[in-house]
Amino acid sequence: MAVALAVPPTRMELLKLRQRVGLAQRGHDLLKEKMDALVIEFFEVVKRIQEARAKALEQLSVAHRALSMCLAIMGTLETKQASKEAKRELQMEISTRYIMGIAVPAVEVEEVERNALMRGYGLHMTSSLLDRASREFERALKFLIGLAELEGSAFAIARELEKTKRRVNALEYILIPRLKEALKFIMMRLDEMERENFTRLKRIKAMLEERE
Amino acid sequence: MSFKIAVVGDQDTVTGFALAGATYAHIYMTKEETLGKLGEFLASDEIGLVLITHRVAEELGHEFLWMMQTKRLLPLVLRIPDKTGYVPKVDELREIIKRTVGVEIMVRKEGG
Secondary structure: OOOOOOOOOOHHHHHHHHHHHHHHHHHHHHHHHHHHHHHHHHHHHHHHHHHHHHHHHHHHHHHHHHHHHHHHHHOHHHHHHHHHHOOOOOOEEEEEEEEOOEEEEEEEEOOOOOOHHHHOOOOOOOOHHHHHHHHHHHHHHHHHHHHHHHHHHHHHHHHHHHHHHHHHHHHHHHHHHHHHHHHHHHHHHHHHHHHHHHHHHHHHHHHHHHHO | OEEEEEEEEOHHHHHHHHHHOOOEEEEOOOHHHHHHHHHHHHHOOOEEEEEEEHHHHHHHOHHHHHHHHHOOOOOEEEEEOOOOOOOOOOOHHHHHHHHHHOOOOOOOOOOO
16 A cells, blocks of 8 residues: 655645646656557567577678688688788768667668778788688678667667656556545545534534523 | 777687778687776777677676676677677577566567
8 A cells, every 4th residue: 555645634735736646647648658669669679680680690600610711721820910911990880860769879881891902911821711701701790780780779778668667667656656645635634624624513503502 | 970890709709800890809818808908998989889709798797797787878789609609598688678578578580
């Protein structure tokens, strides 16, 4: 049972409380609607994540296989050396989008795949397996960037969803019941006072009649 | 805004993504060192995406999770499997769904 707020049982307070209940109810309804919309949005993203993740992981394992081949045939040291020589300046554009007032990342990436000359390692001493491994990793990276964007959105939405849920529950299970309890208390108290007054008047009337 | 990419993981993962053009890399040796480096990556303004292998993320434990909770929107952090394809059994996304929606909902795969 909700604990009643400590309020003076006056008519003024009753009016104020009625107003507060109305406001709380309206806020609750709005938040609940927001929560429903967020859930829909969230599942939309989750569905896309699952597709993107399957694709990215698939490509990543292909890339690792290509790299293993390269390590085996070209040699570990040489491959490491090539990776140090490679141009490592991939840029991605990240801006923020807003879904229902929540900032989510929006990533744009220019072409991730490069041709062998643009990668920056010497072609003279390297095997074509290195090119293949690089290409597969570039592809994997492209998928992973897309996946990161989606996961970032999902986390942002989930965080907001949790916050909204807390608020809805706080209103629904704490604030509104408390206000209603207080409202009831005041109404009972006012009724009681009226009854008291009624009997008091009756009694006074009886006393007056006796005196005459 | 234009951002660069960082990788944290084992030697092979780092080599692979370096070949693909990731600018920053850190190879996992000790926990303290990696945590420090990761903190640096997260604080940097020019890094937009940090890739970290699941294995390393687990190795870092709750300090890593705490970093994820407190980080800003950017850089994004994505956990990836390493060359053995290691992915933890507990799907974090599913955990979140369970926590926020209250029930576990299996999202059906298309055509599956």
